Amino acid sequence: MNLAVAPMLDNATNKDWWRGAVIYQIYPRSYQDSNGDGVGDLAGVVQRMPYIASLGVDAIWISPFFTSPMKDFGYDVSDYCDVDPMFGSLSDFDAIVNAAHNHGIRVMIDLVLSHTSEQHAWFAESRKNKTNSKQDWYVWADPKPDGTPPTNWLSIFGGPAWQWDGRREQYYMHNFLASQPDLNFHNVEVQDALLDVANFWLNRGVDGFRLDTINFYFHDAELRDNPALPIEERNATIAPSVNPYNHQNHLYDKNRPENLNFLRRLRSIMEPFGAAAVGEVGDAQFGLEILGQYTAGNDLMQMCYAFEFLAQDQPSADLVVKVLKKVDDVAADGWACWAFSNHDVQRHASRWNLSTDAQKTFATLIMCMRGSVCLYQGEELGLPEADVDFGDIQDPYGIEFWPEFKGRDGCRTPMVWQTSNQNGGFSEGKPWLPVAHEHLNMSVDAQENDPNAILHHYRKAIQFRQTKPVLALGEHDNLNTDGCIVSFTRHLDGQSIQCAFNLSDTPSEFILPAGEWTPMGEELGCVQTAVGNKIHLGPWQVYIGQKREH
Structure with a gap:
């Protein structure tokens, strides 16, 4: 099969492209x-x-x-x-x-x-008998002596996680629909x-x-x-x-x-x-x-x-x-x-x-x-x-x-x-x-x-x-709550950004950590004013500030 040639992004030298993506x-x-x-x-x-x-x-x-x-x-x-x-x-x-x-x-x-689907060729082969080349590619098990499923495992979609198959006279496992048999990763x-x-x-x-x-x-x-x-x-x-x-x-x-x-x-x-x-x-x-x-x-x-x-x-x-x-x-x-x-x-x-x-x-x-x-x-x-x-x-x-x-x-x-x-x-x-x-x-x-x-x-x-690597890639500390406000500080390469979010309909106040902070995020509706180190956050308001380095 001929594969179409697609332009490649620089994954080989940028293997951390996913971090913060x-x-x-x-x-x-x-x-x-x-x-x-x-x-x-x-x-x-x-x-x-x-x-x-x-x-x-x-x-x-x-x-x-x-x-x-x-x-x-x-x-x-x-x-x-x-x-x-x-x-x-x-x-x-x-x-x-x-x-x-x-x-x-x-x-x-x-x-x-x-x-897979029960219609996958692998399952079609596996369910034929107990001796075929894919006989243990799925999770098959004998019934208990009374004919009931081998375990008490349940399906997320309801009922037992086992379906009886008359061809093999065994149960197969399905975590989801009975038409979705589980593969046997032990193989x-x-x-x-x-x-x-x-x-x-x-x-x-x-x-x-x-x-x-x-x-x-x-x-x-x-x-x-x-x-x-x-x-x-x-x-x-x-x-x-x-x-x-x-x-x-x-x-x-x-x-x-x-x-x-x-x-x-x-x-x-x-x-x-x-x-x-x-x-x-x-x-x-x-x-x-x-x-x-x-x-x-x-x-x-x-x-x-x-x-x-x-x-x-x-x-x-x-x-x-x-x-x-x-x-x-x-x-x-x-x-x-x-x-x-x-x-x-x-x-x-x-x-x-x-x-x-x-x-x-x-x-x-x-x-x-x-x-x-x-x-x-x-x-x-x-x-x-x-x-x-x-x-x-x-x-x-x-x-x-x-x-x-x-x-x-x-x-x-x-x-x-x-x-x-x-x-x-x-x-x-x-x-x-x-x-x-x-x-x-x-x-x-x-x-x-x-x-x-x-x-x-x-x-x-x-x-x-994406224009602030500290948010995509940085560490965080000072994770705190004060009533309905969640706050934390992000750090990367000597830069620090302070974030505070009022997750409620009730106004509240946030006290900035020590240091001088310049408000950011005006385009996001973030609060731009402070009284000393005190920030007034209205309902669902946000403060983001960058620490001034001296």
Whole structure:
């Protein structure tokens, strides 16, 4: 196969390009439809690359576009090395890489390594019998003597994590849908095949990977039951509260120590390309600890994100500081990637019931935090969660737990580009999910013409971060809370920047640390005046100041 030649960014001599980067997540099915079939595609992403570049982001992360039966919308892969016709072709992907690189934007793709579709050729072979060449490429196990599943492990999508297969008279494991069988990472041949997949895309020009469910790769080889989780320790960070998945301490179906050696193998494949990875750590109890383990040193993953800021409750000043301090403690040698929204959770504008001013403050906060940043398409428009009727729901997760949990479609509705038609400029056909009516007046075109729109604030906040290396790369200290104010100091190469954020509707005051500080960020609406060392912060106001060096 001839690979298209894409312009290369300088990853080889700038292997730390990911550190402090701002990454923009694209859910291609809902970004831009180029052919009128109602489904976004790769050519649509190319079409919108000038807009993406206008945001000032460093990289894009594209959610799965591989060949798939789409039972979980691309997270059930039947061919890792091809593009599903719904999204286009490999040449369309090459066009994305070329367009992005020409705009100075790196390309990260979403690799789903923990499981495949049941329609993958590997599984078709594996399920034939117990003697074929791929008989142990998936997690197969005999039933208990009474015919019940081999362990008490549960699926995130509801019910047991085991599906009976009459051909082999065994159960196979699935952490998600029954049509998503888990690969057996204890088999080195499986690891080798997945590393070949990574190599395929690296050679095609990608700059890195978002690794879906990175802590789910290995299972306990002894097939031990998970213990119960005390009721006071349960939370709905990973799965909704109506899901019994929250009733277990997931010691044996994920989070296994054997994963570290595989991640080292993956890093060694990426290293010659200067590629970087961000891992999704899905664990309600030990997410930050796992983040620390998986990003420690120089031979594992560069970045991971946990779910502390993807949780239901609005982060208080105390929680922000608690999380940042815990990362300092458990991931002192690692690197976090922060996100407030993505394709799996309710949009944070609705989840936290934020006003526009509050959204702007949180946008400024995430751009000032130590770590890298992921933004989700439409977040920069301040889009709220869409209310999708049950008759329009596509997500199997929502169908299973409706109405207590409505699934993930509300954050996956199409991007709105213009107000002039009911499809928001997304498609000339009927969109796969309806465009939310309340989104239309928040379209890109509408906001471009409004100097006070949140879109412009996001652009300014991203530029503010990128023109000040201390915010992207620096250390932090003096993490403090005073009522609803969270504050910290960033340091790099003798420069210091002080940040304070009022995360409330109530005015408050902030006392500057010792020293002389020059206010910054007027373009972000930051407070520019002080009375001595005292800063008055109105509701949702921010102070950022640079220390004067003598």
